[in-house]
Amino acid sequence: DAKTTQPPSMDCAEGRAANLPCNHSTISGNEYVYWYRQIHSQGPQYIIHGLKNNETNEMASLIITEDRKSSTLILPHATLRDTAVYYCIVSYSGGYQKVTFGTGTKLQVIP
Amino acid sequence: NAGVTQTPKFQVLKTGQSMTLQCAQDMNHEYMSWYRQDPGMGLRLIHYSVGAGITDQGEVPNGYNVSRSTTEDFPLRLLSAAPSQTSVYFCASGYIAGVLDEQFFGPGTRLTVL
Numbered sequence: 219d220a221k222t223t224q225p226p227s228m229d230c231a232e233g234r235a236a237n238l239p240c241n242h243s244t245i246s247g248n249e250y251v252y253w254y255r256q257i258h259s260q261g262p263q264y265i266i267h268g269l270k271n272n273e274t275n276e277m278a279s280l281i282i283t284e285d286r287k288s289s290t291l292i293l294p295h296a297t298l299r300d301t302a303v304y305y306c307i308v309s310y311s312g313g314y315q316k317v318t319f320g321t322g323t324k325l326q327v328i329p
Numbered sequence: 330n331a332g333v334t335q336t337p338k339f340q341v342l343k344t345g346q347s348m349t350l351q352c353a354q355d356m357n358h359e360y361m362s363w364y365r366q367d368p369g370m371g372l373r374l375i376h377y378s379v380g381a382g383i384t385d386q387g388e389v390p391n392g393y394n395v396s397r398s399t400t401e402d403f404p405l406r407l408l409s410a411a412p413s414q415t416s417v418y419f420c421a422s423g424y425i426a427g428v429l430d431e432q433f434f435g436p437g438t439r440l441t442v443l
Contacts, residue, residue: 261333261419261434262372305371318388319364319372 222306227324230300236293238323240306243287249308251282253291254319257302262319265291265304296327330355333435335420341441342410350405350438352420358433360423361403365389365416366437372419378403410442 223241230236242251252267266273266280268289273280279292293300305322336351354361362377364387374387378397392414394406403422407414418438423431 259417259437261421261436263434264432318374321369321371 222308222320224304224306224320224323226321227326229326229328230293230296232298232327232329233295236291236296236300236325236327238291238293238304238306238325239288240291241288242306242308245286245308249310251280251286251289252307252309253278253280254305254307255300255302256305256322257299262305296325298327298329301325301327332356333420333422333433335418335435335438337438338436339439341443342407343443344411346410347406347408348410350407350418350420350440352403352405352422352435353401354403354422354433355401356422356433357400358422358424359400360425360431361397362387362421362432363393363395363403363405364419364421365414366419367416375405375418407440412442414440415442416440 221244250267250269253265254262255265256262266275266278268280268282280289282289303322303324305319333354342348359380363375364372365375366372373389375389375393376384376387376395378384381397381400384395384397397403418440420435421432425431
C-alpha cells in the first residue's frame, strides 16, 4: 500500500470549513483514498473514499488532485463534535489487503 | 443490530498471565480483524480472518493467537502477557476483506499489563 503523509495537528473555528490535507505521492492507479476518523479513543469511523473524482456525502467532501498525489478532506461546517484524529489511508479495494492506519491529523475545533 | 461488540472494556493483567479478548458481530460479516493502538500511535493490524476457519497474520502478530470457529466471533488470545502488550485493542468487521468503506469498528478494550 502507498504511504501517506498528514500534518500532525490542525485547528479550525467552529462553523468554518476544515480542510485536512494528505499527500500520497506513491499511490498506484488502482488504489483508493479513504478517510476515517477516531473520536476520543473510540473505534475509528468511516467518512468517505474516492479513486479519481471528487466525492461528497452527508459527512464530508473529498477532493483528489488530477495527478492523484494528494487529496483534501473537507468538513464544510465544523462543529465541536468533529474534534477527532483523522486518518488518510490508501489501499486497494477488495482482495485480502492488510490495511494499516498511520498517525493521522488531530483536528481541534475551537468555539 | 448491536454491531461490533468487545469485552471486556478494561483489563489489568500481570506479566505472564493469559487472557482472551472477545469480539462479536451480528452483521453476518465474513471479514474480521484485530488492531492495537499504542499511545500517540496509529492502529496496527494484528490478525485477520476472511471467514470461519480461516485466519492470517497482520503487521504485528507475535504474542497473539486467534481462531474463527463461527462467523460471529473472533477472539484474540494473549498466552503470556508482557508489558509491551499494554495497548488499546480494536476489533473490526466487514463484508469484504480490506475494503475500508465496509469496515465497522468496536469500542475497544483497554489492556494494561503490569
